[in-house]
Amino acid sequence: MNVTQREATTSREREVQLIGRARGGDRIALRELVDLHKDRLFAFIWRMVRDHHEAEDICQDAFLKAFASLDTFSTEYRFSTWLFTIGYRVCLNRLRRKRPFSGDLDFSAMAAEGGASPSATLESEEAGRVRASIWSAVDRLSPPQRATILLFYRNDFGCQEIARVLQLPLATVKSHLHRARARLRELLEALPDQDWSNFRNLSERAG
Amino acid sequence: MRCEEARQLFDAYLDGELSPSLATELGVHRVRCAECRRSLALLEVSGHIISSDRDPVAVPDDFSERLLACVDVREHGWVAKVRRTLYFVGPLAAAAVIAMAFLGFFDRGRDSRVAGVKVEPTHVEAGAPRPNASAPYDREAADRAIDQWIGQMQANRADKAQTGESTPKPPDLTILQILEMLKDANEGGPELHHFPGADLNELFGPPDEHPVDDEDVEDL
Numbered sequence: 001m002n003v004t005q006r007e008a009t010t011s012r013e014r015e016v017q018l019i020g021r022a023r024g025g026d027r028i029a030l031r032e033l034v035d036l037h038k039d040r041l042f043a044f045i046w047r048m049v050r051d052h053h054e055a056e057d058i059c060q061d062a063f064l065k066a067f068a069s070l071d072t073f074s075t076e077y078r079f080s081t082w083l084f085t086i087g088y089r090v091c092l093n094r095l096r097r098k099r100p101f102s103g104d105l106d107f108s109a110m111a112a113e114g115g116a117s118p119s120a121t122l123e124s125e126e127a128g129r130v131r132a133s134i135w136s137a138v139d140r141l142s143p144p145q146r147a148t149i150l151l152f153y154r155n156d157f158g159c160q161e162i163a164r165v166l167q168l169p170l171a172t173v174k175s176h177l178h179r180a181r182a183r184l185r186e187l188l189e190a191l192p193d194q195d196w197s198n199f200r201n202l203s204e205r206a207g
Numbered sequence: 208m209r210c211e212e213a214r215q216l217f218d219a220y221l222d223g224e225l226s227p228s229l230a231t232e233l234g235v236h237r238v239r240c241a242e243c244r245r246s247l248a249l250l251e252v253s254g255h256i257i258s259s260d261r262d263p264v265a266v267p268d269d270f271s272e273r274l275l276a277c278v279d280v281r282e283h284g285w286v287a288k289v290r291r292t293l294y295f296v297g298p299l300a301a302a303a304v305i306a307m308a309f310l311g312f313f314d315r316g317r318d319s320r321v322a323g324v325k326v327e328p329t330h331v332e333a334g335a336p337r338p339n340a341s342a343p344y345d346r347e348a349a350d351r352a353i354d355q356w357i358g359q360m361q362a363n364r365a366d367k368a369q370t371g372e373s374t375p376k377p378p379d380l381t382i383l384q385i386l387e388m389l390k391d392a393n394e395g396g397p398e399l400h401h402f403p404g405a406d407l408n409e410l411f412g413p414p415d416e417h418p419v420d421d422e423d424v425e426d427l
């Protein structure tokens with residue numbers, strides 16, 4: 001067993017312990033569960049609904065629902081999987097009531113997004129536009145495709161775990177991933193040519 | 208290798224699932240073909256940005272406090288939800304619960320316990336509709352239905368391209384039927400992703416109140 005596996009086992013054991021204590025009414029354990037997962041869950045939900053207050057509301061709702069079902073939750077699964085499953089379902093219910101996006105991508109309007117750059121190569125104005133365009137394209141995916149892409153890339157969930165979160169067969173999740181990438185490609189190929197130099201530079205670093 | 212073939216390998220390549228020989232072939236094509244080079248670069252960079260970009264928003268500092276404050280407020284609501292779960296367990300469990308309640312089991316640590324989620328004696332809803340857990344899993348039928356639906360969508364898009372008119376969507380009934388089939392398939396199949404015990408329907412109501420999968424949302 002390597003260091004990473006040992007760490008994972010320890011964190012799983014810790015999680016099972018926390019859930020046991022939370023079931024018994026231990027508020028400190030509950031608090032710890034919230035603190036462990038709130039950032040990632042909130043970020044995922046915010047990317048799904050794109051509204052800060054609504055994301056907070058959904059995040060809270062997801063935690064409360066997860067706590068309400070703690071007694072029946074099987075610790076054979078990761079708590080985060082269950083939490084994201086509930087969070088995603090609440091998102092879907094809210095998104096159904098909202099009007100979806102319409103119209104074409106507005107590259108200029110989105111340049112401000114993602115100002116916190118992970119690398120110096122992304123500092124230029126064009127690179128900012130590229131990044132904003134990518135996120136805008138993600139926004140245009142259907143909710144299951146968007147959730148799949150976010151969970152896969154941002155949360156390091158495997159397809160099997162995404163299938164649990166989305167409550168879909170594994171093959172459907174793989175199809176969502178495939179179609180999401182195709183759609184991203186389609187949307188992003190509309191980028192102005194001068195921005196492609198950034199893609200190429202970044203591609204060498206990403207690869 | 209032609210572009211069409213190359214493009215079919217993009218996903219496997221990005222997921223690291225390509226055999227070494229195909230990866231080499233794709234690599235060679237990539238060097239020679241500007242179009243595919245551009246497409247792959249786009250996908251790689253998108254993946255990189257989506258993975259590593261920081262979010263411009265963060266969960267509020269007092270989120271945990273406010274959430275935990277709700278735990279007490281919603282205590283009774285939770286008990287009500289837990290009650291509903293009991294009809295799955297049946298009258299026997301309810302009787303056991305009542306017996307335990309008589310023994311004072313649930314009065315321990317009442318102030319701090321999460322919503323007393325453990326239990327409350329309750330009536331059992333007899334004859335409540337149940338998901339059809341015994342329906343045989345028919346993966347092939349579900350796949351055929353999906354293929355049919357995709358075919359229909361593509362045909363509609365082709366019509367639209369030819370006539371220049373706005374294309375009517377596939378009839379809702381068909382989509383609903385397919386979703387229904389997928390749900391049925393989900394009930395008993397080997398690729399089931401239900402969480403034993405914890406049932407989403409308990410939290411969200413029956414499945415037909417929410418979309419299971421909505422490929423069509425982006426087109427709405």
Ligand SMILES: [Zn+2]
Pocket residue numbers: 209210211213236240241242243244
């Ligand atoms: Zn090519």
